[in-house]
């Protein structure tokens with residue numbers, strides 16, 4: 001039999017891949033194949049249960065990528081989770097649906113990505129969204145849930161709303177008053193999904209509110225469309241690398257794959273190969289296919305097709321820590337209360353912190369470049385840092401996320417500085433596509449990142465001391481004042497933070513969308529530099545961290561990517 005052939009092959013049936021596959025296969029004369037390493041999780045209770053966050057961790061649908069030992073981050077390895085299933089990481093994530101601050105998306109254009117700004121992306125957030133208008137509004141108001149109808153889409157595939165377990169445990173108003181009573185008040189924000197994120201709120205999630213089950217990329221973008229004759233999905237199939245056409249131009253003609261029974265074969269694409277394997281896989285597939293840093297490729301006897309040394313560089317993630325407290329009240333539901341403080345609200349002395357950081361940026365940039373073998377240039381990194389500095393100290397993005405999670409007689413909190421400056425990298429460690437990669441996010445490399453993390457912990461301590469909430473809370477059980485004393489400086493917080501953090505599971509920029517001269521891997525049409533028909537559409541392309549969680553932005557980028565691809569057909 002002759003090899004099967006499709007117009008488009010999408011590598012990875014995850015969050016971004018299924019969006020692109022869905023939109024391309026709207027054109028009935030176009031054939032699309034999605035190749036996914038995992039299987040269907042349609043009936044997997046660890047996926048569907050809206051209260052089951054974490055239950056899928058460590059199971060066979062979690063890639064559980066391991067970092068190298070984190071030199072600045074406590075010396076140990078970290079596990080970075082990612083979904084291995086149709087639907088990708090959207091099947092195991094926290095379901096939070098929160099976008100970015102307008103100026104953060106505008107920053108993408110500032111570094112040379114013409115057309116990638118908030119105004120152009122905002123319609124794509126809405127295009128994908130099927131906002132489920134809460135029906136019992138009085139009940140919702142009691143729960144503190146609010147929204148601005150103008151900021152939502154109603155006709156898209158992805159259901160967004162609130163679960164019953166998120167609602168009404170009587171704490172919303174208490175927290176609102178408490179935030180207003182802080183020494184530097186944090187205002188209430190009715191709906192942070194319009195691009196202005198600062199404040200305290202209850203966010204929506206990717207859920208089917210009627211059925212009270214998780215909404216993931218497969219339920220939104222695949223299952224309702226699976227009867228399309230031109231849309232095929234192969235599950236339990238690993239893509240090993242791209243295959244190339246002979247000739248002067250670098251043109252992919254398909255991919256090499258291995259089925260679960262161990263058989264290796266290839267499948268052809270007549271138009272394009274679209275990588276959507278996630279930020280910790282897509283750059284590796286480029287390297288395995290000969291696109292990357294020749295010094296790395298030659299180590300594993302991979303012939304360099306395109307010399308693009310920044311493949312796998314610029315890796316950015318956040319660090320997640322928590323404080324825990326006793327509660328005087330027994331909570332039966334599990335709402336998440338979130339606050340997004342600005343620099344003023346987090347640092348208090350923001351002007352001084354900003355001035356000090358500004359002076360350090362050249363040294364930070366040099367340190368990041370050197371720690372990454374100077375593959376990315378200090379001058380370029382410094383420019384990115386200055387843009388990030390402007391976002392923090394001039395345009396007022398949130399600098400941290402603070403989550404309060406009551407359950408039973410406890411309050412858990414989770415928090416992270418939203419925009420760490422450290423950058424690391426990910427590369428292959430073998431020519432074998434199944435070998436684990438070398439992943440090094442370089443958590444806590446820069447002292448500003450530690451400061452933001454420590455300052456968020458201090459803010460939480462203040463919340464628990466502020467009325468009326470203070471009345472409802474008991475002792476701090478972790479770390480506890482005997483471990484980290486009140487008024488500890490950053491050094492005093494350092495050991496607790498570094499030995500108890502985890503990855504925030506938001507890796508980005510490993511195939512960054514940027515001009516090539518400053519380290520970009522894909523151009524503004526998400527095409528890999530030097531190729532005629534290879535694109536990357538997943539979290540790898542996002543050039544700067546966003547302050548909301550990643551998925552809404554990834555869905556929107558993929559929606560826009562599909563339109564770009566259609567326009568170039």
Ligand code: FDA
Pocket residue numbers: 011012013014015016017035036037038080081082083084085086087088089090092093094095096097098237238239240276277278279281505506507538539540548549550551552554
């Ligand atoms: P994604 O991982 O979705 O897709 C990649 C797909 O490619 C996967 O299905 C994978 O199996 C497949 N694949 C990989 N290699 C392959 C190969 N060689 N061959 C074939 N297939 C291959 N965000 C948010 O907005 N709100 C939240 O609450 C959370 N919470 C959260 C919790 C946890 C635990 C995690 C891990 C992440 C989050 N996130 C989040 C982040 C968010 O879910 C994540 O950034 C996106 O889903 C990533 O989408 P991508 O399309 O980039 O990759």
